[in-house]
Amino acid sequence: MTSILKSEALTKYILETNAYPREHPQLKELREATLNKYTDWRRVMIVPVDEGQLISMLLKIMNAKKTLEIGVFTGYSLLATALALPDDGKASFPWINSSFDGASFYGSWDPFVACFLCPLWPRKFASHSQCLLVFVLEVVAINKILQVIAIDPDREAYEVGLPFIRKAGVENKINYIQSDGMIILSDLLSNERQEGEFDFAFVDADKENYINYHELLLKLVKVGGVIAYDNTLWQGIVAHSEHEEVENKYRDTMRNLNSFLASDSRIDPSLVSIADGLTLCRRLR
Numbered sequence: 001m002t003s004i005l006k007s008e009a010l011t012k013y014i015l016e017t018n019a020y021p022r023e024h025p026q027l028k029e030l031r032e033a034t035l036n037k038y039t040d041w042r043r044v045m046i047v048p049v050d051e052g053q054l055i056s057m058l059l060k061i062m063n064a065k066k067t068l069e070i071g072v073f074t075g076y077s078l079l080a081t082a083l084a085l086p087d088d089g090k091a092s093f094p095w096i097n098s099s100f101d102g103a104s105f106y107g108s109w110d111p112f113v114a115c116f117l118c119p120l121w122p123r124k125f126a127s128h129s130q131c132l133l134v135f136v137l138e139v140v141a142i143n144k145i146l147q148v149i150a151i152d153p154d155r156e157a158y159e160v161g162l163p164f165i166r167k168a169g170v171e172n173k174i175n176y177i178q179s180d181g182m183i184i185l186s187d188l189l190s191n192e193r194q195e196g197e198f199d200f201a202f203v204d205a206d207k208e209n210y211i212n213y214h215e216l217l218l219k220l221v222k223v224g225g226v227i228a229y230d231n232t233l234w235q236g237i238v239a240h241s242e243h244e245e246v247e248n249k250y251r252d253t254m255r256n257l258n259s260f261l262a263s264d265s266r267i268d269p270s271l272v273s274i275a276d277g278l279t280l281c282r283r284l285r
């Protein structure tokens with residue numbers, strides 16, 4: 001966890017006074033499991049608690065329902081997001097006497113196979129046609145409940161946080177895709193026709209691609225929606241002059257991004273000096 005504040009005492013004060021006391025129990029458990037698992041530089045990758053709070057607050061104010069998360073790691077910002085989204089997508093089928101989790105059903109069974117197996121199906125459908133009807137309704141429900149599309153090639157890291165996401169009861173709001181962000185965003189645009197479908201996107205992945213993500217996200221996120229870029233102040237190094245010796249390959253990447261976003265007339269930008277710098281971009285057109 002990184003903070004742009006140069007006062008350790010002030011960082012500690014903010015966390016201890018405001019952030020830790022209001023942290024969701026499973027966010028706390030996920031954060032602690034991440035810190036236990038990773039003892040090297042990766043332990044600072046999860047977003048700080050106060051940044052998680054800000055993202056959560058923003059999503060609630062916006063009443064966001066469908067979001068994108070690029071760069072999941074163990075899932076701290078993802079869990080904060082899933083917790084902030086409304087629960088209205090959860091599918092429930094009282095008439096088959098079970099509360100149905102469509103995402104895990106879809107992940108573990110081929111529904112067509114499930115339909116043909118319906119005489120053996122433990123939920124005891126009255127007939128094959130009832131089973132087919134359930135399948136159709138469930139596919140509709142699945143589309144509704146996949147509220148966060150979360151993309152990261154590192155599935156192993158996601159597995160560290162997954163037990164806490166499950167314990168928090170929000171796994172059904174997440175569609176985790178183990179892949180590269182650019183590939184999936186391009187696919188969402190060209191094959192899935194998801195243009196303007198998302199309320200919010202959080203980008204915390206490969207920094208050198210932020211500008212490329214921006215072009216795709218400006219199509220995927222609706223007008224009035226928000227795209228958030230993490231680490232845009234890069235430990236404050238962005239402010240070092242060119243003559244200063246700075247051994248950091250991302251200094252110029254972030255400086256270029258910040259200048260680009262500041263002059264992009266398609267968005268309304270705000271660079272917030274929280275955590276490692278968080279740039280919020282509201283899509284204007």
Ligand SMILES: C[S@@+](CC[C@H](N)C(=O)[O-])C[C@H]1O[C@@H](n2cnc3c(N)ncnc32)[C@H](O)[C@@H]1O
Nearest residue numbers: 045046047071073076077152154180181204205
């Ligand atoms: C800083 S971490 C994300 C931290 C996360 N937001 C959290 O709160 O824990 C960056 C993540 O980006 C992922 N990443 C790197 N390249 C990527 C890419 N091309 N597409 C998607 N994710 C990528 C890494 O695997 C890593 O897990």
